[in-house]
Each structure stands twice: as structure tokens, then as C-alpha cells.
Amino acid sequence: MTERTNDPGLSAKAFRAENANDWCAGCGDFGILRAIERALARLALSPDQVAVFGGIGCSGKTPYYLKTFGIHTLHGRVLPFATGAKLADPGLTVIAVGGDGDGLSIGAGHFVNSGRRNVDLTYILFDNGVYGLTKGQASPTLRYGEQTKAMAGPSTLAALNAVALALAAGYTWIGRGYAYDVAQLTDLTEQAIKHPGLALLVVLQPCPTYNQLHDKDWYAGKDLASATSRLYSLQAEGYDPVIDFGADEAFIEQKMAGCLRKSQEWGERIPTGVFWRNLAQPRLLEDIVARQPSYATSPPARRPIADERGQPLANLGKCFAELSVGDD
């Protein structure tokens, strides 16, 4: 996020577009939408400083319900679209949203390679274990042997672990929230946006229509002997995700092992909160400025290319000189 604060008076409602919403009643998407609105308001951004890019699926419709710039992209490609806008106009606050199928299956190549770039944007992954809009097929986070109601048999594919994958790929902020805990989710969304590199926020989210396995009651642990929620907060238990600038390799390695262990917890106890906050990793936007100082003041979106008569401002003199046949 860029520090470009506006009038701090805006409320969450200022980000809400009153368009008819066609998500199913009880869908976890609503909680995520509310958390985004509130986080943007808390950050005192104005709607025209924010661009929200959506993938394809129920989650991909999120931009329509926000008053920011809203771009509904292609299945799996939300990250490169969002990255393109951010690179061209680094002053924008850019948020990408998409489902777990969008990001981890058809968009897996972009999911991984975005980690290598570490561009300052926020990626919110709506994780409900199913492809809802195509009526309930298994998505990449559904575990081996699980069978949701639209499936003909149990899943024969293993699940991908988004947190572990993001860690390996180089994401510099990784968090996980729960769609029905809007207070915690708002806080996590705010942190993710404020993080100066690529942030992945995984949101565990019941799909009331197709995923009968991981519903509200399941997350609440009603089936457990203890009858206590499966979800717990990493930070409440003292887990420290931070790697400061300049941290040494040995420290990072040890932290990674800890984070990876936490990412594997599932079943009766599921961690939420911040898994990873790595400030030691180089950031693409800063590397670009180091290489091309003009980028800081004149990024691609804001660059004048013609004078008032429309004549090009480019100066090819140096290129022509290099290509000229005369002796240097």
C-alpha cells in the first residue's frame, strides 16, 4: 500500500456499491466483502485510490460490490492483471481476489511466480474447497478422500496447502482468517494491505450450498468432544511471524521450518492469524527504482509521451548514434 492518505472520515459504507448481490444466503463471501470495506476505511484510503481485481467464480464478483475501481478478469489470471496495473501505477492500492480453484489450479503458475516478484499487492484467496459456480466440483484445497455433495465419489486427489505453497514461492506476508470472524478478518486485511510486499490472505470459508463437510458447525467444532472451535489464533498463542530486514539465513531457515509446521496443522486445531511476515526479502518496486530512477516520479501510467501538439517526446538520438555506421 502507498501512504497516500485522504480525509480519514470515510466509513466502510463509502466503499460499498449498492448493486444487487447474487451470492447465496449465508455465503462466506459476505464476511470477506465486509472485511475489505472496513479495512479500506480504517486505512483512510479513498475509493479512487484502490483497484480490486477479481478472478472467475463467485469470489470474482467481489469488485461489483465495491465502489473502488473494479475489474472482473479471467479464470486464473487475476494476479498478472493486478500486477500489471500496480507496476504501471505504483501509487494505486491493488487488491486481487479469487477462489482456491482460480489461484491454486488454473492460476497456479501465476500464484507461484508472483511470489518471486514480491510486488506490493494483496491477494485474498477465498478457500471453500469447491468450485461453487460450476456446481460443486472438488477444488484443490479439498482433501484426499473427502466427498462434498455434488461429487460422485471421494476425491482421489491430494489437497494443496496454500500457506505452505506461498511460503515456498516467496510470498512475504501470509495470513489466514475465517469468513465469519469479520473482526479478525478486517484486522488481517488491513495488515495485508499495509504490508509493503506481496501478501496472501487465505480465508477459510464455508460454501453453504456445496460444501456440507466444512460448514459453520464444523469450524465451530460442534462435532468434537470438547465442542470448542477448531480455529485458534496464532498470535494469541504467542507465534511470532516476523523476519526483520537484515535477518540472517539461519534465522530465516528456522522461521520457515516453524511456519511450515504451523501450515500443516488441520483437523481438530486450525491456526489463523499471521503465519509469515518477511521484511528481509527484496521487493520488485524498489529494485525497479534502483535500476530506473525515473520510475519513482514517472511510472508508465503517468509518463507524458507527447507534447501539446501531439508530437512524440521520445528522444532516439542515443539509439541512432549507437546504430550509426560511422566510426564512434
Place this chain on the structure above:
Amino acid sequence: MRRDQEELSWRVGGPQGSGIDRVATLLGRACMAAGLHVFTRREYHSNIIGRHSYLDLQIGTQPVGCHREFPQVLVSFEAEALCRHLEAVVDDGVVVYGAQDETTELNSLQFLDARLKDHLQRSLAEAQLPATAAGLLQRAEQRGVKLFPIALTELIEQLGTDSEVGRRRAARAINTVAVAASAALTGLPQDALLRSVRTVFKTDVPTVALNENAVRCAYEHVAQRYGSVTARPWLQGRTVDAETICLNGSQSVALGKLAGGLGMQTYYPISPATDESSYLEAQDDDERGAPLVVQVEDELAAITMACGAALTGARAATATSGPGFCLMSEGLGWAGMNEVPVVISLYQRGGPSTGMPTRTEQGDLLFAIHAGHGEFPRLVIASGDIQDCFYDAMQAFDYAERYQLPVVHLLDKALASSSQTLARFPYRDRRIDRGARMEYLGPDSAAPQRFALTESGMSPRPLVGQAHAQHWMSGAEHGSDGRVSEDPEVREQMMDKRAHKLDQAAREIPLAEKLSIHGDDAAALTVLTWGSSKGAVLAATRRLNEEGIAVRAIVLRLLWPFPATELNALLSDVERLVVVECNHSGQFNLLLTQCTGRGADHSLVKYNGRPIGSDSLYLALKGVYAGGAAPRLVLSNDYD
């Protein structure tokens, strides 16, 4: 004879990685310093080191824009080059080669294509000559080719001793020795080549010294061995001044993009498109800003990231080849649906699939026009030569922003890797057109309608990031507010709106931007072509016109929307129409027939991965003129 005083075609062949490009630059620069125009064409395998590669250098007292299949001078520093090219050398041509290669047996050449090896062995056996390079040389000599063996092995030995660098290091200058020997034999002044060495190797002192010695060594050897024999008369040139530039198609496209205000380019490495992005990446930053060049994970990301940048108002582009363009199809559709001005430089190569990555083809014309599911407008332009590459790349952004759509700029391997001497492009008097933009909006303005219905079809464009201009966009069908709509009437309106922009483009773009006409309409033959075949068509028709055979050439630049109205008018009285292009099915001819109802009387195609040269096209057109030629003619290369 007159032609010999005006042009000279030189072919240099050797193993990939042995510095063919470097000697081409040395020789090219020396020629240019001597006031001559140069056109070079490169052929190479998809290989890093060792496979045969070669270069054609066409030198002229006047600008030259095409290679010839039959070289007048062949310089070889490997036996394989002799096998591949000796038979192509003209009867009164000259061959300069390493004497050590004479004993090489054809059988020992593992990379020589079986078909060619077979053919050579059989014809040598018939002529009762040994199946060695010496046999081939003898046979060439029998038809008048002049042979100049050079003691390359001994010269390298001597160069190593004289330069005190040893044999191994000296061997790296074998290319310079061979080319310098050919230069000495054709009368190129030694000074010109020495100056060229200093310019090319610049501050690399040991390399300058080694190559200077290599040049001197070769000139001395030629003087000792051949005395004052001159293989060919040197050309008298004086039309190239120091302001002239020499560049290849990739560089020309890159410069055109810079002139057009390129803000961001994305790419995924692919032959033969990568050179353009690498050239852009190497640009120094200045106060106005070098473009941001981003190497991405694949072409899916390349096109979508460029779209993301374009939405913010940056002039954005990507460069790729056929296989990459396949992956871009979905992003292209999104750009069409969302009216995104984005430019795709499509360097065609031999397809389908991996095809022939380092060979040329004009095989993606119909694909470029039709790529993507559903129907959406896009503009397709094709460059015919290296100068066109510049202006087309520059103007592609204007079309993209004026009509708010993706523009596919068709190029190919032949253009990308050929280079040419040209005058500097006077680009500053061109006008940049950024299309209709949404004006400044106040805090209380109504939300902008990104896809507002207008008479022209173009909606004033709000940018992502523009103050108070938040709007929606979608790859799903949408209303004028950019939100999903499946209302049947809205669907019709939006389909009409997008399609209408293309009608508008067809009406507004002037004739001179659609096609160029060379020659008058009283000609006996009209030759229609597009893309990189332009060079051969113009060179061959000039030759025919000099012989009194009137031929008119029409070169298409705008391929979509197809200039049917203009072509209908131009072709109404044409008796014999020939279409020339580098693909198997005659794609342009198919398009022409589809759009005008008139097709070629003779479709001349070539699809072996090599560009059309002026010699073979000249002969083919002469055959067509004489009458009785088949409706489909295939141009080939027997040896390459």
C-alpha cells in the same frame, strides 16, 4: 554486368557460435564505411553451438532490401558450409575456404541432412569425383567457379605466435581471417576492415589487437599467394554517410515502440521475438523514463499483465511468436471485450507446435485475425521491411488507443534477424493519437460509464487510477456501466458497439496506411503480397521492369479490417494476379478470395522455413509472365 557493378552478394558460413554475427558486423561496417548499402540475412539452427549457420550479405551502391539465393562470393570456414552452399554459388562466383577442409569426407559430417548428403554423394559418383569437399570444389570449378583456398590452419598457427596468444585463442579469430581473406580478394581496402575491427571491439584491447593481426595476416597471405589477382571488382559506393544507421527488424520495432511512448512491455522468452524485448531492456533510463520491461512466467501472464498496465493509461505491449500467441488467445479476447488498447508484436516462425523456431514463415495471418473464441474486434497490421517495422510499431499504439482494441503487429523471423542500412527515421513530425479519454471528473460527478454507447462506438475512456473515475470492467458481457449483464438487448448493443469500431477503422484509416502500390496499373502482371515477402517482391519486380516486363506490386499493410473496398477497385481490371507469401495454404489469397470474391490466378507460396529471395522469385514471375504456369507454385531451396 551492370548488376555486378551495383550489387554483390556474399555468403559466410560456419559453425554456430563461431562468431558469424561478429564477422558480419565487421564486414558490414567496412562496406558501409566504404559508402555502400548493406542488407544481411541470418540462418541458424535451434542450437547454441556447433550446428551450421550462415549469413547473406547483400551489398549495393543503392539501398538493398533483399537477399539473393545464389551468392557471388562464398566464404567458408567449415566443410559443411561447402556442402550446403557450393552448388548455389553463381557460375562466375568466387569461393574462399579453408584449405584444410578439402579432405573432409561427406560421410563424416554428422549434421548434414541425409537427403542432401545422398544427393551430393550420388552426383559426385556420377561425375567420378571423390565424395569429399575436394570433389565438390572440383565440380564447382568445372562450371567456372573460382576457388581460393586459404591456409587457415597455418594462418591460425602463425597468428597465435605473432600475437603471442597461442593457437587456441588465435583459433577464435578464424572467422575474421577467412572473411578478411575474401575481402582482400574482392579488393576491399584493408584500412576499412581495420577501422571496422576497432569500432566493433571498442575498448576490448586484446581482442582488437588479435583481430587486427588476423586482418593483416589474411591480407598478407592473399598478397603472397595470389599476388594482384582480384576475384571480383570492388563496388564504388558513396551514398552512405555516417548518419546512416544499420539495424535489424527487432531493433526497428523496439525503436518504433520507444518513439510511440511505450510505457511497459511484458514478455516470455521465445524465438524469434526475444531480441526485441532484450533490446528494450538494455535501454538506459533518462528523465523521461525508459520503458519498464517485465519478463514474466508465461504468455498468459504476458498479455494479461500488459492489459493491466494498459488500463492505467500506460502504452503497453508484449512481443511473442506463434506458440506464445496461442496462449495469449484468452487474454486477447479479454482485451477485445474490455476495449483495452494493447499491442502484440507477433514474430511468426515455422509452425505448427514447436515447428521451426529459428526459421521464418508467414503462417499466422489467419490465426492472428481469428484467434480467440467468440467475436470481437482487433486490428492486424503487417510490416514489410525494416523501415516499416519502425513506423508500424509506433503507429500500432495510435490505432490501439483510437479504436480501443488490441492490435496485432505481424512480423516474422526473417524481419527480426535481417538488418539493413537506412536513413534515420524522422519520427518527430508524427502525431501521437491517444484516443477519446474521459475528462477530469469532480468529486460529485456521476460514476463514469466505461462502455457508454456512442455514435462512433468508442466511449471516452476513464483510466484506472484516475481521480473520481472509478468504474467497472468485465470479461463477462456487460452493460455500459461495465457490470455483468445478460439482457438480450444489452448484448446486441454491446456486440454492435464493439463491431462498429472496426467499421469505423476501415472507413477512417487512409489508403496509404492500408497498402502501398509500386508500379502502374497498365502492368501485365499484378503481384500482391504482405509482410516480409515485400523485399523479394520489390527486388524481383524491379529486375523484371528493367527487362521491359511491366509488373505492378501491391503490398498490404492493414490485414484486418481487410481493405476489401480498396482492393476491389484496384484489382477490377487486373488480368493476371499473382499472390506471393510464405505459407502452405496461401492464407492471404484465401482471405482475399473470401473478402473480395477475387482470388489469385497464381498463388506463389513458400513454406520450407526460408524467406523468399529475389533470384527465385524473379525466375518464378518470369515463368508466370511467359504463360502456362500452374495456379499454385511452390518456391523451394535445394540447398541451405
